Every structure is written in structure tokens, then in C-alpha cells.
Amino acid sequence: xxxxxxxxxxxxxxxxxxxxxxxxxKALPKMAKAASSDELRQGFEEHLEQTKEHVARLEQxxxxxxxxxxxxxxxxxxxxxxxxxxAMEEDFEDAVMDSALIGAAQxxxxxxIAAYGTTxxxxxxxxxxxxxxxLEETLNEExxxxxxxxxxxxxxxxxxxxGGEDVEAEAEEDEEVTDEEASDETSKPTKGTRKPTRxxx
Numbered sequence: 001x002x003x004x005x006x007x008x009x010x011x012x013x014x015x016x017x018x019x020x021x022x023x024x025x026k027a028l029p030k031m032a033k034a035a036s037s038d039e040l041r042q043g044f045e046e047h048l049e050q051t052k053e054h055v056a057r058l059e060q061x062x063x064x065x066x067x068x069x070x071x072x073x074x075x076x077x078x079x080x081x082x083x084x085x086x087a088m089e090e091d092f093e094d095a096v097m098d099s100a101l102i103g104a105a106q107x108x109x110x111x112x113i114a115a116y117g118t119t120x121x122x123x124x125x126x127x128x129x130x131x132x133x134x135l136e137e138t139l140n141e142e143x144x145x146x147x148x149x150x151x152x153x154x155x156x157x158x159x160x161x162x163g164g165e166d167v168e169a170e171a172e173e174d175e176e177v178t179d180e181e182a183s184d185e186t187s188k189p190t191k192g193t194r195k196p197t198r199x200x201x
Contacts, residue, residue, distance in 0.1 A: 010122040011067055017115055018058045018069040020077035024051050024108065027081045031101055036094045040101065040152055047145055054138045061131045076115075080108050095159035102153045109146040116142060 032044035084104035116139040123132035
């Protein structure tokens with residue numbers, strides 16, 4: 001007979017996941033809007049649709065258990081979403097902002113991979129085979145999303161780094177121009193000591 005304590009923990013973990021996924025449904029459109037890369041934006045939009053599917057699967061599991069999915073707030077996801085929001089408030093530009101968004105998104109994915117992996121194992125132990133299958137499906141999708149983000153990061157982080165080098169080069173050029181201007185200014189006679197202009201007859 002399944003341990004009642006473990007079943008309570010299992011339901012608690014499911015509610016935590018349900019809260020986490022619903023928080024993510026609200027956060028992903030904002031992340032998509034903040035992305036400058038079309039590929040990254042599309043990735044966020046696709047994962048939003050996937051996340052809605054994850055919510056539906058959890059609701060299916062709760063229905064089979066005859067339990068309510070509500071009643072818990074996932075504090076872990078709340079913290080991760082806040083971190084993502086803070087990154088979006090920074091004045092990063094283009095590829096650098098995209099790099100920050102990928103970092104925030106991968107933290108979310110790793111959190112979900114750990115949570116779904118744990119909950120799936122509980123389902124297996126409790127003999128909840130259908131629920132375990134649904135949780136496994138979501139777990140695999142979270143892993144795939146993480147892999148896609150890793151691939152995108154290789155290109156986008158490289159662009160962010162190149163952009164940084166361009167900015168540094170521009171700053172150095174500006175500095176050189178400023179130095180030249182300063183040199184020109186010092187070579188000009190100061191007001192009051194200006195020599196009278198010679199008139200040509």
C-alpha cells in the first residue's frame with residue numbers, strides 16, 4: 001500500500017509545479033517582447049504554447065486524483081521570474097539583453113527539470129503510471145527547451161561579445177578624437193592674448 005505521507009508530498013509537489021507553470025505563462029510573453037533576436041523571440045513564444053500544455057497535463061493529473069491544483073504558490077519560480085524581470089529592467093542592448101534573457105530562461109528550465117524529475121519518481125513509486133507518463137513527457141520537453149537555449153546562447157553570447165568589442169573600439173576612437181580636439185584647443189591662442197591680424201595692403 002502506498003505511503004500516505006509520500007502521496008501528500010507528491011500532491012504538494014504537483015501543486016508547486018502547477019503554480020510554477022502558471023507564473024511562467026505570464027512571464028514568457030514579457031521575455032519574448034524583450035528579445036531582439038527573432039529566433040529567441042520565436043523560441044519563447046513556442047515555449048509559451050508548450051507551457052500551456054504543461055498546465056493542461058497537470059490539470060489532467062489532478063482530475064484523476066480528484067484533488068484541486070490550487071492552494072500553493074511556488075516561491076522558487078517567483079524568485080526566478082523576479083530575477084528575469086530585473087534583467088529586463090537593465091539597460092542592456094540587443095545581443096547582451098538576449099544573453100541575459102537566455103540565462104534567466106535556463107535557470108527556469110533547470111529548476112523545472114529538477115522538479116519534474118522528482119515528481120515523476122514519486123508518481124512511479126505510488127503506482128500512478130499515467131501521471132508518471134505525462135510528467136515524463138513534460139520533463140523531456142523541458143530538457144529539449146534547455147538544449148535549444150544552449151545552442152542559441154553559443155551564437156548570441158558570441159554576438160554580445162563582438163558587440164562589446166565594437167563598443168570598446170568606438171570608445172577608444174572617441175577618446176582619440178577628444179584628445180586631438182583638446183590638443184587643437186591648447187594650440188589655439190587664448191582670448192585676450194590673440195595677436196592682431198595683419199592687414200594685407
